[in-house]
Amino acid sequence: xxxxxxxxxxxxxxxxxxxxxxxxxxxxxxxxxxxxxxxxxxxxxxxxxxxxxxxxxxxxxxxxxxxxxxxxxxxxxxxxxxxxxxxxxxxxxxxxxxxxxxxxxxxxxxxxxxxxxxxxxxxxxxxxxxxxxxxxxxxxxxxx
Amino acid sequence: xxxxxxxxxxxxxxxxxxxxxxxxxxxxxxxxxxxxxxxxxxxxxxxxxxxxxxxxxxxxxxxxxxxxxxxxxxxxxxxxxxxxxxxxxxxxxxxxxxxxxxxxxxxxxxxxxxxxxxxxxxxxxxxxxxxxxxxxxxxxxxxxxxxxxxxxxxxxxxxxxxxxxxxxxxxxxxxxxxxxxxxxxxxxxxxxxxxxxxxxxxxxxxxxxxxxxxxxxxxxxxxxxxxxxxxxxxxxxxxxxxxxxxxxxxxxxxxxxxxxxxxxxxxxxxxxxxxxxxxxxxxxxxxxxxxxxxxxxxxxxxxxxxxxxxxxxxxxxxxxxxxxxxxxxxxxxxxxxxxxxxxxxxxxxxxxxxxxxxxxxxxxxxxxxxxxxxxx
Numbered sequence: 001x002x003x004x005x006x007x008x009x010x011x012x013x014x015x016x017x018x019x020x021x022x023x024x025x026x027x028x029x030x031x032x033x034x035x036x037x038x039x040x041x042x043x044x045x046x047x048x049x050x051x052x053x054x055x056x057x058x059x060x061x062x063x064x065x066x067x068x069x070x071x072x073x074x075x076x077x078x079x080x081x082x083x084x085x086x087x088x089x090x091x092x093x094x095x096x097x098x099x100x101x102x103x104x105x106x107x108x109x110x111x112x113x114x115x116x117x118x119x120x121x122x123x124x125x126x127x128x129x130x131x132x133x134x135x136x137x138x139x140x141x142x143x144x
Numbered sequence: 145x146x147x148x149x150x151x152x153x154x155x156x157x158x159x160x161x162x163x164x165x166x167x168x169x170x171x172x173x174x175x176x177x178x179x180x181x182x183x184x185x186x187x188x189x190x191x192x193x194x195x196x197x198x199x200x201x202x203x204x205x206x207x208x209x210x211x212x213x214x215x216x217x218x219x220x221x222x223x224x225x226x227x228x229x230x231x232x233x234x235x236x237x238x239x240x241x242x243x244x245x246x247x248x249x250x251x252x253x254x255x256x257x258x259x260x261x262x263x264x265x266x267x268x269x270x271x272x273x274x275x276x277x278x279x280x281x282x283x284x285x286x287x288x289x290x291x292x293x294x295x296x297x298x299x300x301x302x303x304x305x306x307x308x309x310x311x312x313x314x315x316x317x318x319x320x321x322x323x324x325x326x327x328x329x330x331x332x333x334x335x336x337x338x339x340x341x342x343x344x345x346x347x348x349x350x351x352x353x354x355x356x357x358x359x360x361x362x363x364x365x366x367x368x369x370x371x372x373x374x375x376x377x378x379x380x381x382x383x384x385x386x387x388x389x390x391x392x393x394x395x396x397x398x399x400x401x402x403x404x405x406x407x408x409x410x411x412x413x414x415x416x417x418x419x420x421x422x423x424x425x426x427x428x429x430x431x432x433x434x435x436x437x438x439x440x441x442x443x444x445x446x447x448x449x450x451x452x453x454x455x456x457x458x459x460x461x462x463x464x465x466x467x468x469x470x471x472x473x474x475x476x477x478x479x480x481x482x483x484x485x486x487x488x489x490x491x492x493x494x495x496x497x498x499x500x501x502x503x504x505x506x507x508x509x510x511x512x513x514x515x516x517x518x519x520x
Contacts (some may be wrong), residue, residue: 018510
């Protein structure tokens with residue numbers, strides 16, 4: 001199906017409208033990035049997150065601070081790419097005509113929520129792909 | 145040392161923390177099916193004691209729960225069974241009864257019974273029935289103390305080889321009166337998602353008592369010198385002034401207990417914790433024989449008050465501290481919370497508010513569209 005990608009200006013407009021605490025940090029032609037804070041619950045850390053977007057490509061999500069921690073006994077974080085950016089969607093769930101502010105940002109907040117619970121308990125309760133990986137251990141084997 | 149921390153957290157933090165603590169208490173307390181089982185078992189014991197020919201049959205025995213089961217403050221001990229307390233009250237004036245013979249008779253009746261003979265044990269003031277599955281029933285024999293009036297009783301004490309004053313019903317009434325200074329716990333505001341609707345209604349003070357007992361079990365690691373439940377319960381109920389938030393109420397109670405300890409220190413005495421419904425009963429008399437236990441109690445309370453004050457003042461991610469204070473039950477609650485949130489996410493019920501907090505979808509929040517967490 002054909003779709004028309006949103007312009008960077010429109011992405012920036014929506015980011016400014018929905019997440020005014022994020023500042024647009026760079027803008028080189030077809031590339032923009034936003035840095036700001038997200039706190040998934042009142043009992044969570046407040047994370048400084050950067051979204052870097054090159055038009056049409058997958059937005060890259062980096063947590064700048066506090067540093068994401070790997071739970072003791074696990075070799076790596078769940079649902080991240082090798083270079084450490086967060087992976088909050090599958091390839092077919094992102095398209096250039098979607099609004100980052102309405103998709104990537106809320107997904108990142110829920111990723112951070114499930115990350116915190118994973119770090120605290122060892123269980124990734126947000127489901128997703130590769131449920132067989134040790135760092136993606138699901139909650140089903142927890143005694144009710 | 146009183147802790148007068150000024151909480152800097154947002155209301156949302158307190159609401160979330162209260163919700164988590166509520167769920168921790170729910171995990172710790174006797175589950176409903178066990179409660180029903182305990183009731184059935186004490187009725188079965190009552191039937192044995194009331195049976196024709198029993199020593200007790202002519203003494204108009206009444207058997208009723210007291211302690212944490214009556215107060216709604218049960219806490220599963222770390223790695224051990226619940227012990228549930230019942231009073232076997234006889235209408236006979238205590239002056240007409242030999243206290244040692246009374247506790248021996250209770251033991252003998254149960255020992256002679258085919259069902260209970262292998263399960264009973266004599267303790268200082270009660271006879272314990274040990275069930276294989278998760279709990280003990282402690283039966284405390286008691287006789288009416290008409291001189292003290294009201295619901296006062298006297299109970300045999302094997303160490304003292306005499307009677308000791310008590311008033312379990314009066315105590316429970318006092319506890320309920322204190323608890324009703326606070327309204328029932330409400331969860332409508334809890335974010336991001338309140339736990340399922342509870343049928344049981346709890347008051348903040350009951351949760352404060354449960355949390356104190358749980359902290360005690362973790363902090364003192366099950367050692368004999370740990371403060372006993374009745375002392376913690378009485379102190380909490382005495383110093384509770386109707387705080388609606390469990391978290392704030394816990395800090396207020398701890399600060400006031402620490403204040404009372406400081407006053408006693410200045411007077412060169414130990415804190416005396418009496419049964420408010422029968423002040424002749426010093427619930428804390430064990431501290432007379434063990435000053436070290438008293439020292440560990442006072443330093444423990446001061447520690448807890450300071451830690452809890454810092455935790456509330458800081459807000460945000462206090463999860464590590466909660467694990468240390470209340471143990472692994474907190475973990476179980478977190479998994480359940482995350483599981484509930486995931487179900488709501490799949491049902492399309494969630495949104496994200498302006499600071500990125502997950503909440504139930506409504507006007508003014510960004511709806512959460514379906515996504516799949518992925519990765520290499």
